[in-house]
Structure formats: structure tokens, C-alpha cells
Amino acid sequence: MFQKILVGVDGSESALRAVDVAANLAKTFDGRLLLLHVVQVSAIAEEALKISATAHLSENPKGILERLSQDVLDAARERGRRVGLTDQQITTLNADGDQARELINAAKRRKVDLIVVGSRGRSRLQGLLLGSVSQKVSALSPCPCVIV
Ligand SMILES: Nc1ncnc2c1ncn2[C@@H]1O[C@H](COP(=O)(O)OP(=O)(O)O)[C@@H](O)[C@H]1O
Numbered sequence: 001m002f003q004k005i006l007v008g009v010d011g012s013e014s015a016l017r018a019v020d021v022a023a024n025l026a027k028t029f030d031g032r033l034l035l036l037h038v039v040q041v042s043a044i045a046e047e048a049l050k051i052s053a054t055a056h057l058s059e060n061p062k063g064i065l066e067r068l069s070q071d072v073l074d075a076a077r078e079r080g081r082r083v084g085l086t087d088q089q090i091t092t093l094n095a096d097g098d099q100a101r102e103l104i105n106a107a108k109r110r111k112v113d114l115i116v117v118g119s120r121g122r123s124r125l126q127g128l129l130l131g132s133v134s135q136k137v138s139a140l141s142p143c144p145c146v147i148v
């Protein structure tokens, strides 16, 4: 039933718990995980380029963002492995843009059976019960959506 499962990861503990749930489902259904990390590269890189121009940073800001994104995806993949999935069962993906919109786009384009996200992410807005990405994804999801 849930053969292709998309998980949104952002480096938060909440998202890693979402990976744990998704990985267990993938194992149960003999399916696979698509781990997606969305970064607003163009927006962030533009700001960083301005800073790096004055601070004489040696590394290209885009390169730094890509490395950070790779770390987020590596940590998520490791959680999937720990649940017992093989590397062939886990695909990591990047996207540039609005987090929720990119998750929805990927779900449609890749025809996934389920989206899994954490209830919270990295922001410190304690007042919100549910993060804005989880709210938007659950409202617009083309398929069943689990919020962990
Ligand atoms: N940049 C992102 N890329 C992919 N998934 C994300 C991203 N940001 C958040 N998510 C997903 O949405 C969940 C909720 O995060 P979010 O709504 O941003 O909460 P918060 O407001 O606490 O940051 C995360 O646990 C993760 O599953």
C-alpha cells in the first residue's frame, strides 16, 4: 500500500523521528524512502554572496549550502539504515524553493503513496502546535500524509 514514501527532512530531531516511522513503514510494505531536503538556495546564496564579497570567504556560499544539505540527508539516510533498510531502498533528493510547495511537487511528480513529516522543525516558534510546513503539506497533499 505504501511502497513509495516521501519524507521531508530539515536536520531537526522531529524530522528524524518522521524518518524512523517512514522507514518502519517502508520495511513493512517492502517499499522505499525518498528523503527530500529543501533549501532556498537562490535566496540564501544571494545574501551570502554579498557577505562573502566583503568578508573574503574562500568558499563559495552555494558550496557551503550544498555541504550542509548533504549532512542533513546523510543523517536521515543513517536513520533509515538503522531501521534495516538497504541503501537501494533509500533515495536522497534536493530541491530549491518553498519547502511545502517543493514537497508537494515532488510527491506529485514521483507519484508517491505517502508523505511523512515531523510536527515541528528547526524554528523556535514555541507557540505553534504544528509547524507551517507540516500544516501546508497536510492541507495540500495529493496522497495520505502522516505527521509524526
Ligand atoms: N527545508 C525542509 N525540507 C524538507 N522538509 C522540511 C523542511 N522544513 C521542514 N520540513 C518538514 O516539516 C516538518 C515540520 O517543520 P516546520 O513546519 O518547518 O516546523 P517549524 O516551524 O518548527 O520549523 C519537519 O519535521 C520536516 O519533516
Ligand SMILES: [Mg+2]
Residues within 6 Å of the ligand: 010, 121, 122, 123, 131, 133
Ligand atoms: Mg521550519
